[in-house]
Amino acid sequence: MPDEIVQGGFLGNALDNSRITHMSILNQNPLPFFINGQYVSPTGRQTFENINPASGTLNFDVLEGNADDIDHAVNSARSALAGPWTNIDVDNRARLLHKVADLIDKHRDEFLAAEISDTGKPVQLAGHIDIPRGAANFRVFADVIKSQSDETFRMPTPDGGEAINLTVRKPKGVIAVICPWNLPLLLMTWKVAPALACGNTVVVKPSEETPATATLLGKIMNEAGIPPGVYNVVHGFGPDSTGEHLARHPDVDAVTFTGETKTGAAIMKSVADDIKDVSFELGGKNPGVIFADADFEQAVEGTSRSIFANCGQVCLSTERIYVERPIFDRFTEALAERASSLVRGDPFAEKTSMGPLISSVHRDKVLSYYRRATELGANVIVGGGAPEMPTPWQHGYWIEPTLWTGLDETSQIVKEEIFGPCCHIRPFDDIEEVVNLANDTEYGLAATLWTQDVKKANQVATRIDCGITWVNCWFLRDLRTPFGGAKKSGIGREGGEYSLEFYTELQNICLKV
C-alpha cells in the first residue's frame, strides 16, 4: 500500500462538526483512559483541556494519568501476554488485525471528525492520508507477519552427528508507544500494528494535544475481538507525567517513540538503567534540491506540497530548498504563487487546503522564527506573520505560509527544525556544492531531488546522508520499505519486515539430533 494515498484521488464526503456528537466515547467528559478492554475514569485525577486549533475553542477535557494509572495499564498489558493473545496462531492474529483495519474504514467518519477536531487539519488531508493510512498500517503488518518463517541452519557435530539451529522470533513483551500530534492515528498505528502483529501488547501514550483517535481505537479493538489488555491508552504529558512514567516503568520491555530529537534524548536517559530497547523516529531539517533540468511544473507542485502540507507539521517536510541558479528566480516566484493560493478556513470544507498550527504555544514558536528571520536580514518572499481570520476561526492558531531567501547557511532559520509552513530558498551552481549544503545538518531524515537526468539523480541521491531520498516525488512510499532517520533523526528502521527487528526478540535453539 503506497503512503501517498492522496494520489489516488479519493475525496472524503462532506463532514461537519456535528458528527463528533455521534461518538459516544468522545462525549464522555473528561476523556477516559482505555485499560484492559474498558474505558476507565479513576476518581481524583487532574484534567487538561483539549482545544480545537482551528477555532481556539474547547473540545473537551482530558483525564491526566499518574504513575498508578501507568502501573494499571502496564500490568494489564503484562497479564494479557500470559492470556489468550499468546496462543492465537499467526493466521488468526492476522485475521484480527485485518478486522481492526476494516472497522477503522467502517467508522471512517468518526475517526475523521475526531482527528480534525484535535488537529484542525483539512478534511482533504485527513481523508486522503491520516485515516486510510491508519487502516492500511494494520493490513500491511497482518500480511507481513503471515509471510514470516523461522530459519534453520544444519551443522555437523564433533561426534559425527548433526545439529539443527532454529532461529525463532518471539514477541518482545510490553511495548510503550509514545506518540506526537502531527499525524496522530497514522503514526500511532504505524507502531501499534507491527507490535500486535508480532504478538506483543502495548501501552500507548498519545500526545497531550491529540488524544481522541487513540481513545476511539479502543472501541474498535473490542469490536474486532482483540483480547482485553492487549491495547491500552493512558493520557497525559511527557516529563514527570505519563510519558516519563511509562518509559521508566520496569515492566515495559521496549519503547517506540516518534517526536522531537531532544525528547528522544530524554527518553534514552529514562530507559538507560533497565537497558530497554528503543526505536526512535525524530526530527528533521530536510533539503529539497531542484536542478535546472527538472520538469518545472512538477517540481513546483511537489515542492509546494512538501513545504505546506499539514501546515508544515510533517517530519518529512522540506525546510531548506536549493535551486540551480538558472531557474532560481522563476522557481521562487512560482513557489510564492502556490503559497498565496492556499485556502485557509473551515477544516471540514473540501476547498480548504491549509489548516492551523496545533497550538498557541507552537504558533508562538513558529512566529518567533518568522521574527528572527527578519532580524537576520532575510528577504521575505511571501507571508511572515499570522493572518486575520473571519468568525468562527478568529481565535484559531492560523499562520501564513512563508518563504525566505538571502540567509546565511549557518543561521538558526536554516539549521533548526521549525515545524511550520516555511522554507528558506538558496541558489546553487554545481553538484559538489549542493551535496555539501544538503548534508550540512545534524539531521538525516529525508531529502527530495527534482531532475530528469536519471544518472545525476542516482549520483546525488546516494551521497545524501538520510533515511529516504525522493526523486521527482514526495511522501510516496511502499510501507514494506525501511523507514527511519540517519544522524539525529532517529534510531532503527521500521516498515515491513524491518519492523520485526524491533518488535521481536530473536532466539537460537540449537538442537542436537
Ligand code: NAD
Ligand atoms: P514531542 O517530542 O514534544 O512529544 C512527543 C511525545 O513525547 C508526546 O506524547 C509527549 O507527551 C511525549 N514526551 C515528551 N517528553 C517526554 C519525556 N521526557 N518522556 C516521555 N515522553 C515524553 O514531539 P511533538 O511536538 O509531539 O512532535 C513533533 C516532533 O516530532 C517534530 O520534531 C517532528 O519532526 C517529530 N516527528 C518525527 C517523525 C519521524 O518519523 N521521524 C514523525 C512525526 C513527527
